[in-house]
Amino acid sequence: MTVTADETSQPAIAAGAQHTPCLVIDVDVARAQYARIADAFAGAHIHYAVKANPELALLEALVAAGSQFDVAGRAEIDLCLAAGASPGDLSYGHPIKKAEDIAYAYARGVRLFAFDSEGELDKIVNHAPGSSVMCRVLASSQGARWPLSRKFGCVPEMAVDLMKVAALRGLDPAGIAFHVGSQQLYPERWEPSIATAAAIFTELETSGISLRILNAGGGFPVSYRTPAAPITSYAAAIRSAVARHFGRHTPSLMIEPGRYVAAPAGVLHTQVVLVARKSYDDEPRWVYLDVGRFGGLAETEDEAIQYELSTTRDGPAGPVILAGPTCDSVDILYQHAPYDLPLDLAAGEVIRILGTGAYTATYSSVGFNGLPPLRTVISP
Numbered sequence: 001m002t003v004t005a006d007e008t009s010q011p012a013i014a015a016g017a018q019h020t021p022c023l024v025i026d027v028d029v030a031r032a033q034y035a036r037i038a039d040a041f042a043g044a045h046i047h048y049a050v051k052a053n054p055e056l057a058l059l060e061a062l063v064a065a066g067s068q069f070d071v072a073g074r075a076e077i078d079l080c081l082a083a084g085a086s087p088g089d090l091s092y093g094h095p096i097k098k099a100e101d102i103a104y105a106y107a108r109g110v111r112l113f114a115f116d117s118e119g120e121l122d123k124i125v126n127h128a129p130g131s132s133v134m135c136r137v138l139a140s141s142q143g144a145r146w147p148l149s150r151k152f153g154c155v156p157e158m159a160v161d162l163m164k165v166a167a168l169r170g171l172d173p174a175g176i177a178f179h180v181g182s183q184q185l186y187p188e189r190w191e192p193s194i195a196t197a198a199a200i201f202t203e204l205e206t207s208g209i210s211l212r213i214l215n216a217g218g219g220f221p222v223s224y225r226t227p228a229a230p231i232t233s234y235a236a237a238i239r240s241a242v243a244r245h246f247g248r249h250t251p252s253l254m255i256e257p258g259r260y261v262a263a264p265a266g267v268l269h270t271q272v273v274l275v276a277r278k279s280y281d282d283e284p285r286w287v288y289l290d291v292g293r294f295g296g297l298a299e300t301e302d303e304a305i306q307y308e309l310s311t312t313r314d315g316p317a318g319p320v321i322l323a324g325p326t327c328d329s330v331d332i333l334y335q336h337a338p339y340d341l342p343l344d345l346a347a348g349e350v351i352r353i354l355g356t357g358a359y360t361a362t363y364s365s366v367g368f369n370g371l372p373p374l375r376t377v378i379s380p
């Protein structure tokens with residue numbers, strides 16, 4: 001077989017293509033997602049996890065919509081305050097912080113902190129005296145497309161002990177936090193951790209410590225190529241698990257959605273750099289894009305997150321292996337997951353990668369192979 005005309009022809013660069021790669025954020029979509037989750041979890045405190053996408057315009061829209069925020073460091077605190085949030089609406093949810101960052105948060109007015117170890121509790125006692133604290137417990141990430149594994153959380157017995165220490169050392173023992181893993185597809189996966197939290201509440205009650213916050217974390221999934229169930233099914237499962245395990249002593253529910261709010265708001269515009277075959281009889285074509293694993297698509301590792309692609313061509317399609325533009329061979333997006341693209345796809349064409357508003361722009365490397373970090377624009 002010889003190389004076809006289509007693969008050698010050079011179509012005119014599509015309008016705007018010279019500006020790729022570029023992440024276009026539609027703030028209205030994020031606002032609608034926030035409204036959906038706020039509605040499903042009416043009465044809960046909703047803290048948007050800023051790390052999913054810290055774009056100022058998006059944060060401003062969420063402030064206006066009444067969102068609170070989960071922050072993980074100084075820059076995120078500053079961004080939220082610049083967007084108009086008040087410090088009382090911020091929760092410093094990352095359980096591993098530098099002492100000086102805790103002091104900085106405290107100086108800026110943050111009074112709610114998460115921890116999961118004695119060493120971290122010490123730092124909070126010393127640098128954020130009198131603050132409210134949530135102890136994070138280990139949770140299984142089974143069923144999550146982007147797991148959080150064993151890096152965060154302690155066992156329940158330790159949480160009980162640490163909350164007693166927190167009270168003795170002048171902190172306000174406020175609640176229990178957990179996270180069931182990001183893009184968690186199964187609504188029932190929240191229940192085991194809710195049961196664990198309820199047992200900790202009960203145990204501490206016997207020591208005269210009344211917790212009040214149940215922080216069920218993030219993890220709420222969006223539809224990529226695999227559709228996710230509606231957010232109402234996660235809310236219903238969580239509510240019924242809370243009723244089952246907490247009975248009449250209903251805690252104040254807090255959630256920290258990141259992906260759910262930001263992902264559907266982003267469309268990544270990328271350009272085909274090359275369409276190639278490695279031999280005359282291989283069926284799949286290699287399609288090299290101008291964005292890849294290092295340019296923001298880190299969640300394609302192990303092909304965990306499989307984004308939906310959209311092209312302007314609608315002719316017959318065939319299988320492709322999708323790769324990024326860098327000289328690193330891990331920069332392959334999808335080689336096992338079946339992806340089809342139009343047979344007449346050629347270099348210079350723009351492909352839109354959908355659902356890329358979360359965990360993309362901030363994951364992008366700085367200057368690898370001389371490529372600039374992924375640019376974000378806010379759609380008008």
Ligand SMILES: *Cc1c(COP(=O)(O)O)cnc(C)c1O
Nearest residue numbers: 049093182218219256257258259
């Ligand atoms: C990242 C993170 C979140 C957001 O998780 P999503 O899966 O994006 O909803 C929530 N809480 C904490 C503590 C996090 O670190």
